Amino acid sequence: MTLAIFLVVLLVGILIGIPVSFSLLLSAMALMVYMDVFSADILAQSLINGVDSFPLLAIPFFMVAGEVMSHGGLATRIVRLATALLGHRKGGLGYVAIFTSVLLAGLSGSAVADAAALSAMLFPMMAKAGYPQGRSAGLLASGGIIAPIIPPSLPLILMGVAGNISIAKLFIAGIAPGLMMGAVLVMVWNFLVRNEDLETQPRASKGEKAAAFKGAFFALLLPLIIIGGIRFGIFTPTEAAVVAAVYAIIVSMFVYREINLMDLYHLLVRSARSTAMVMFLVGCAMVAAWVITLAQLPQELVAMLGPLVENPRLLMATIMIVVFFVGMVMDLGPSVLILAPLFMPVIKEAGIDPVYFGVMFIINASIGLITPPVGNVLNVVCGVSRVPMTAAISGVWPFVLAYLMLLSLFVAFPSIIIVPMRFFIG
Numbered sequence: 001m002t003l004a005i006f007l008v009v010l011l012v013g014i015l016i017g018i019p020v021s022f023s024l025l026l027s028a029m030a031l032m033v034y035m036d037v038f039s040a041d042i043l044a045q046s047l048i049n050g051v052d053s054f055p056l057l058a059i060p061f062f063m064v065a066g067e068v069m070s071h072g073g074l075a076t077r078i079v080r081l082a083t084a085l086l087g088h089r090k091g092g093l094g095y096v097a098i099f100t101s102v103l104l105a106g107l108s109g110s111a112v113a114d115a116a117a118l119s120a121m122l123f124p125m126m127a128k129a130g131y132p133q134g135r136s137a138g139l140l141a142s143g144g145i146i147a148p149i150i151p152p153s154l155p156l157i158l159m160g161v162a163g164n165i166s167i168a169k170l171f172i173a174g175i176a177p178g179l180m181m182g183a184v185l186v187m188v189w190n191f192l193v194r195n196e197d198l199e200t201q202p203r204a205s206k207g208e209k210a211a212a213f214k215g216a217f218f219a220l221l222l223p224l225i226i227i228g229g230i231r232f233g234i235f236t237p238t239e240a241a242v243v244a245a246v247y248a249i250i251v252s253m254f255v256y257r258e259i260n261l262m263d264l265y266h267l268l269v270r271s272a273r274s275t276a277m278v279m280f281l282v283g284c285a286m287v288a289a290w291v292i293t294l295a296q297l298p299q300e301l302v303a304m305l306g307p308l309v310e311n312p313r314l315l316m317a318t319i320m321i322v323v324f325f326v327g328m329v330m331d332l333g334p335s336v337l338i339l340a341p342l343f344m345p346v347i348k349e350a351g352i353d354p355v356y357f358g359v360m361f362i363i364n365a366s367i368g369l370i371t372p373p374v375g376n377v378l379n380v381v382c383g384v385s386r387v388p389m390t391a392a393i394s395g396v397w398p399f400v401l402a403y404l405m406l407l408s409l410f411v412a413f414p415s416i417i418i419v420p421m422r423f424f425i426g
Contacts, residue, residue, distance in 0.1 A: 158336045
C-alpha cells in the first residue's frame, strides 16, 4: 500500500504539471501522513541534510567548468581538430560530430550542453553539404548523450550520492562503455552513408592538422588531468571539479582570450541558477529517499522481485526495461534520484556490482533522452537546428536501436564493463 501511495502521488503530480522536485516532496509528505509521522521540522531538516554532502560540491564546479568551456573556445577548437582529421572522408562531418561528442564528453559532462553546442556548430555545415536533416539531428543528439557516461559526468555524481556508490569508481567505469557508444555510432553512420552522395571537405594538409592540434591542445589536456588525477589518487572527484573549473577559466581568459571578466560574471550567474535547480531537486529527492527507507519500500520491492534475485542477469534485464520506459518520459536527474534508492537494496541482494549497475542505469536513462515521446536532448537539437521533431525522430531511430543492442550486450556480458573498470582502478 505504501509503495502504491508513493507512486500514485508522484505520477499524478508530474502528469498535472507540478515540477518533479515538488512532486517528490508531495509524495514524501503523503507517505508521512499515511504513516502518521508527519512533521514540518523533520521535513525541513531532511531537505537541508539532503544537500549537505561533500561529493555534491562537485556539481557547481563542473557546472562552471562546462559553461566556461562552451563559451571560452575549448569546444570550438575541438571541432576544428576533428574537422581537420576526419572532414575529408565520405560522410566526414558525421564522423566529426561523433569524434567531437566523445571529446566534449570529457569536458562538460552534460548531454544537453554538448548536444546544443554540437548542433550550433555542425548542423549548418551538414545542411550546407546536403546531409539529410533528420538523420543529422539524430546523430548529433545521439552523440550528445555520451556526455553523461564519460567523466566528468553530473549524472554519475548524482548516482554516486543517491546509491551510496564510489563516484571515483563510477567515473573510471564510465570510460570504456562511453568509448564503445562512440564506436557504435561510427559503425551505424558508416552503414547509413555508404550509398549517399554527400559533399566532402577538402583534405587538410599536415600543417593544418598540426595547427588544429596545437589550437586544441589545452582543451584535450583537461580530460587527461581529471581522469589521471582521480585514477592516481591526486584528488577526489570533488577536487577534480575545482581543478576543472579553474583550469577552464585560466585557459579561456588567458590562453584563448575568448571571455573577459564581464563574460565570466554572466557565466557564473548561469551556473549558479542551474546549480540551484539541481540542488533543490537533490534535496527533495533525499527527503523522499528518507521517507522511502522509513516506509520500508525497498524491502517491499525486494519481496516483489524476490524470484529474480537468484538470476542476476534476468533481474538486470527487468530493471533495465523499467528504467528505459521511465527514461522515455522523465529527465535523467530525477530518474536517478527516484529509482536508485529503490533498486539498490535489490541489486545488493542479488550480488550485482553496484558500480556496474550505476553505469548501466545512466547509459539506459541517457538513451531515454533521445527517445520519444519526450526526448529532452532530441528536443534541444531540434530547437537549435530548427528541424521538425518528426524528421528528427525518423533520423534518430537507427542510433537508438544500436544503443539498445549495445545495452543488451552489457546485460548479457557484464564483464565488458567490469573488467576494464577493475583494470583501470587497479
